[in-house]
Amino acid sequence: MYRAKFSDHLILILGSLFLCMPVVVAFMTSTHTAADIHSNGLSLAWGDNFIATYEKVLTQKGGFTGDITGARMVMNSLILGIGFAVGKIVLSMMAAYAIVYFRFPMATLSFWVIFTTLLLPLEVRIMPSYQVMSDLGLLNTYTGLIVPLLASATGTFYFRQFFKSVPEELLEAARIDGAGPFKFFIDILVPISRTMIAAIFIIMFVYGWNQYLWPMMMTTDESFFTLMRGIKSILQVWVGSNIPDYNEAFALAVLAMLPPVAIVVIFQSWFIKGLTESDK
Amino acid sequence: MAAIDISSVGKIYTGGVRAVSDINLDIKDGEFIVLVGPSGCGKSTLLRMVAGLEAISEGTVKIGDRVVNEVEPADRDIAMVFQNYALYPHMTVRQNLEYGLKNRKTPRAEIDARVNEAARMLEITQYLDRKPRALSGGQRQRVAMGRAIVRKPAAFLFDEPLSNLDAKLRVSMRGEIKRLQRRLGTTSIYVTHDQLEAMTLADRLVVLSGGQIEQVGSPLDVYHTPASTFVASFIGSPAMNLMKAELQGDKLAIGPSLISLNGYAPTSGAVTVGLRAEDLRVVSGDEGMPFTVEYVEELGSQRLAHGVVGDQAVTIALSGEAEITDGMRITIDPSKLHFFDAETGKRLDARAPAKAVAAVAEPVG
Numbered sequence: 098m099y100r101a102k103f104s105d106h107l108i109l110i111l112g113s114l115f116l117c118m119p120v121v122v123a124f125m126t127s128t129h130t131a132a133d134i135h136s137n138g139l140s141l142a143w144g145d146n147f148i149a150t151y152e153k154v155l156t157q158k159g160g161f162t163g164d165i166t167g168a169r170m171v172m173n174s175l176i177l178g179i180g181f182a183v184g185k186i187v188l189s190m191m192a193a194y195a196i197v198y199f200r201f202p203m204a205t206l207s208f209w210v211i212f213t214t215l216l217l218p219l220e221v222r223i224m225p226s227y228q229v230m231s232d233l234g235l236l237n238t239y240t241g242l243i244v245p246l247l248a249s250a251t252g253t254f255y256f257r258q259f260f261k262s263v264p265e266e267l268l269e270a271a272r273i274d275g276a277g278p279f280k281f282f283i284d285i286l287v288p289i290s291r292t293m294i295a296a297i298f299i300i301m302f303v304y305g306w307n308q309y310l311w312p313m314m315m316t317t318d319e320s321f322f323t324l325m326r327g328i329k330s331i332l333q334v335w336v337g338s339n340i341p342d343y344n345e346a347f348a349l350a351v352l353a354m355l356p357p358v359a360i361v362v363i364f365q366s367w368f369i370k371g372l373t374e375s376d377k
Numbered sequence: 378m379a380a381i382d383i384s385s386v387g388k389i390y391t392g393g394v395r396a397v398s399d400i401n402l403d404i405k406d407g408e409f410i411v412l413v414g415p416s417g418c419g420k421s422t423l424l425r426m427v428a429g430l431e432a433i434s435e436g437t438v439k440i441g442d443r444v445v446n447e448v449e450p451a452d453r454d455i456a457m458v459f460q461n462y463a464l465y466p467h468m469t470v471r472q473n474l475e476y477g478l479k480n481r482k483t484p485r486a487e488i489d490a491r492v493n494e495a496a497r498m499l500e501i502t503q504y505l506d507r508k509p510r511a512l513s514g515g516q517r518q519r520v521a522m523g524r525a526i527v528r529k530p531a532a533f534l535f536d537e538p539l540s541n542l543d544a545k546l547r548v549s550m551r552g553e554i555k556r557l558q559r560r561l562g563t564t565s566i567y568v569t570h571d572q573l574e575a576m577t578l579a580d581r582l583v584v585l586s587g588g589q590i591e592q593v594g595s596p597l598d599v600y601h602t603p604a605s606t607f608v609a610s611f612i613g614s615p616a617m618n619l620m621k622a623e624l625q626g627d628k629l630a631i632g633p634s635l636i637s638l639n640g641y642a643p644t645s646g647a648v649t650v651g652l653r654a655e656d657l658r659v660v661s662g663d664e665g666m667p668f669t670v671e672y673v674e675e676l677g678s679q680r681l682a683h684g685v686v687g688d689q690a691v692t693i694a695l696s697g698e699a700e701i702t703d704g705m706r707i708t709i710d711p712s713k714l715h716f717f718d719a720e721t722g723k724r725l726d727a728r729a730p731a732k733a734v735a736a737v738a739e740p741v742g
Binding site: 264267270271274275280285 | 428429430449450451452455456457459460461463464465466467468476477480481524
């Protein structure tokens with residue numbers, strides 16, 4: 098039997114330090130005052146400004162107009178992330194259902210058309226998308242933030258592959274049991290896809306949460322600012338002799354990290370469940 | 378409960394591949410029909426056409442008095458048991474049983490009564506609140522059968538339901554299916570490739586080959602009077618020995634030997650002759666056909682000796698303690714010979730008179 102050697106552990110320890118240290122440094126630094134950070138640089142020690150900084154970040158009104166708080170930004174980011182993930186899952190599941198279970202003319206073609214949109218990232222179509230949203234009067238709305246990004250080739254592809262692996266007998270048994278297309282989808286297909294849904298939710302939530310370019314294009318009203326833009330705007334306040342609020346920027350960055358981490362932790366058990374229990 | 382009438386049914390897949398052609402089958406109410414044949418013979422396709430999972434290209438299928446060609450599977454009043462059980466994995470056993478009834482808007486009290494009755498009948502009551510994945514293969518198959526039973530359909534359709542079970546379980550489940558069907562008296566169509574399953578379950582056997590019916594009949598009829606060499610080699614274990622032979626007037630020449638048919642021969646010239654392994658006897662002296670043993674299979678109650686007569690392979694079944702020696706000679710009661718046309722493989726329906734005397738060995742010319 099192979100016995101773990103000291104060097105094996107060393108590699109693992111170094112690896113985890115490498116991954117964890119930046120986060121730890123960001124968190125520790127955020128507990129110091131801005132002036133302290135400005136003069137002493139990053140810090141690994143616990144400062145005494147933790148409560149003050151985080152309270153200020155979450156509640157103090159900031160920004161150009163001075164009426165957006167950190168909490169508001171967190172909420173905006175959550176709306177974007179969750180709206181994004183849920184919308185994408187609903188849309189791509191239905192698209193995949195149509196492609197896999199229904200014979201319609203040019204089904205394969207439409208799948209490949211959807212698939213090729215993978216090659217066109219948001220940045221390529223940002224101008225036309227903006228134009229459409231602007232014409233519809235959806236600038237500075239949550240709808241405008243979320244809807245244009247919902248069509249997801251990735252999600253459709255994942256669900257298509259999953260649906261194809263569902264045994265055909267399940268559909269046949271459901272047909273004999275008197276379930277129509279709609280019932281089969283809701284009663285059978287959605288429940289057995291739940292581990293798949295969890296996986297895609299994680300990916301899509303983090304993707305939506307981390308959006309920077311699109312919200313910046315779509316929203317000029319500060320009340321729609323997301324965390325990602327908030328971090329940026331804090332560092333931009335460099336007027337006169339002001340020191341940028343490094344501590345607040347770090348605090349926001351740490352806060353921005355929490356929801357994705359929470360999502361992964363929550364859905365992780367589903368993930369493992371999906372891998373170990375053959376559900377089909 | 379209903380009779381099923383299949384007339385001139387055929388299936389052509391897109392692309393022109395013909396899977397099934399011209400099937401005519403009258404299934405009586407309460408009858409247990411087994412469709413048997415090698416893989417690719419169209420037996421599952423036929424079953425799926427009755428179920429409505431496969432469109433019927435030609436002919437009509439009637440369940441009861443109703444032509445069901447265009448009727449949705451759910452409205453055909455049938456229930457199906459699949460090889461891989463096809464239980465809904467996210468539902469408990471109870472929910473699995475209920476699902477079809479709920480979709481039909483059966484009243485709650487009725488659902489509960491039927492589910493409980495089916496569960497009791499199949500002895501799965503204690504598993505009702507488990508998920509299928511917590512059950513063994515045999516238990517899952519019971520649940521699948523329960524799902525069929527609660528519906529109280531006009532017909533049960535079984536698509537190789539026992540193929541995923543281990544050998545021992547298969548035997549006991551086989552008995553259970555038979556018992557259940559007897560008790561419920563529901564018309565059943567059962568597809569299998571296992572001839573033993575087919576023999577033991579069927580009221581009537583339907584042997585299929587290449588998308589066509591080779592023979593329909595009770596298991597014993599099919600066993601004792603196979604309609605073709607295909608049926609002869611497919612039904613029965615060990616398979617019937619089929620040997621090239623020649624009818625020379627009153628005598629049958631097999632390899633180096635002649636068998637006297639005592640006055641009757643169905644035809645003359647080349648024929649294929651079928652001999653069941655258990656009909657062959659070992660004889661002493663220099664009567665009979667010389668049989669060279671190649672290897673012996675011990676089955677406990679029986680020994681199967683595989684060998685050759687002349688240059689043709691022959692298997693004989695001997696009792697457990699029979700002695701096997703080199704240079705054995707074997708013979709057969711001529712009344713137990715099966716004659717088939719050498720070209721078409723069809724049965725030549727005639728038998729030597731029962732009185733015919735056992736074979737006499739004479740060197741062939």
